[in-house]
Amino acid sequence: MNRFSGKSVIVTGSSSGIGRATAVLFAKYGAQVTITGRDAGKLEATKKKMLKVMKNPENVCVVVANLTDSDGQDEIVQSALDAFGRIDVLVNNAGANVVDGTFNTDQSTELYHKTFQINFEAVIEMVKKTKNHLIESKGEIVNVSSVAAGPQALAPSPYYAASKAALDQYTRCVALDLILQGVRVNSVSPGVVTSGFLGAMGMSEQVQKQIEENFTSNRACIPAGVCGKPEDIAELIIFLADRKRSSYIIGQSIVADGGTSLVSGLTAQNIQRNN
Numbered sequence: 537m538n539r540f541s542g543k544s545v546i547v548t549g550s551s552s553g554i555g556r557a558t559a560v561l562f563a564k565y566g567a568q569v570t571i572t573g574r575d576a577g578k579l580e581a582t583k584k585k586m587l588k589v590m591k592n593p594e595n596v597c598v599v600v601a602n603l604t605d606s607d608g609q610d611e612i613v614q615s616a617l618d619a620f621g622r623i624d625v626l627v628n629n630a631g632a633n634v635v636d637g638t639f640n641t642d643q644s645t646e647l648y649h650k651t652f653q654i655n656f657e658a659v660i661e662m663v664k665k666t667k668n669h670l671i672e673s674k675g676e677i678v679n680v681s682s683v684a685a686g687p688q689a690l691a692p693s694p695y696y697a698a699s700k701a702a703l704d705q706y707t708r709c710v711a712l713d714l715i716l717q718g719v720r721v722n723s724v725s726p727g728v729v730t731s732g733f734l735g736a737m738g739m740s741e742q743v744q745k746q747i748e749e750n751f752t753s754n755r756a757c758i759p760a761g762v763c764g765k766p767e768d769i770a771e772l773i774i775f776l777a778d779r780k781r782s783s784y785i786i787g788q789s790i791v792a793d794g795g796t797s798l799v800s801g802l803t804a805q806n807i808q809r810n811n
């Protein structure tokens with residue numbers, strides 16, 4: 537339970553889904569956790585869950601901030617330092633498939649900018665702004681990418697997919713740079729996970745359920761037959777943030793997708809037939 541005792545962790549996008557589950561798990565393992573997002577109500581709900589599993593309520597720092605805003609990023613970093621005096625782990629989890637009703641090659645250029653701002657630029661800025669503190673603590677960065685990064689295409693959302701592909705290559709480059717200064721950088725690549733992700737795209741609960749049913753009833757979509765839970769990804773993030781357990785993994789993106797990315801167009805029909 538004291539696996540992260542004395543460690544100060546920032547989890548972006550912790551008002552929902554994967555980030556929330558990660559914050560709760562870090563809290564359970566004794567970390568000092570800075571949670572952040574734009575929605576104060578949802579952050580409060582995360583804090584409540586954390587308080588149920590943690591011993592010291594002073595180990596939670598809540599920051600309501602927009603990560604695409606430079607002042608917001610500064611506030612997150614400064615609040616973590618004010619509360620805990622150090623930064624040991626940065627989890628760059630916040631992200632979204634930003635939508636405006638355009639798809640495929642018709643997606644607007646404005647949408648490209650918005651998508652890259654949250655999924656890529658915010659990560660770059662957070663790394664720059666925490667770097668010296670992480671070097672001091674010999675800390676860890678875990679980025680949250682997606683199997684949408686490829687090599688398979690995600691034709692309707694090219695900018696979301698490209699932003700995650702950019703993130704994967706950034707992870708590798710930064711990992712090689714920062715390991716020379718003692719900081720480990722890795723990332724996780726989830727497949728379909730039940731979270732607030734589709735809701736943030738404006739889908740009703742009914743549509744979300746329908747999509748999940750379509751995915752889970754078709755083994756060519758998810759061979760495991762179930763959608764991932766935020767906790768499945770949180771466990772992986774915790775593993776990569778724990779130097780005692782994953783010290784020799786550097787600059788990797790670990791896939792957790794129930795087998796989705798193993799299926800190719802050539803094999804999809806066979807999987808359905810055999811099922």
Ligand code: NDP
Binds near residue numbers: 631
């Ligand atoms: P959720 O929508 O449940 O969570 C997204 C989080 O990001 C929320 O806490 C949200 O906070 C935060 N966020 C979004 N935009 C901003 C912003 N501008 N400023 C600050 N915070 C922001 O989705 P998930 O938990 O599923 O997503 C987490 C990560 O996992 C993302 O990077 C996503 O791309 C990735 N992923 C998700 C998959 C899935 O199937 N769910 C699959 C593959 C990858 P708030 O709304 O309070 O601002």
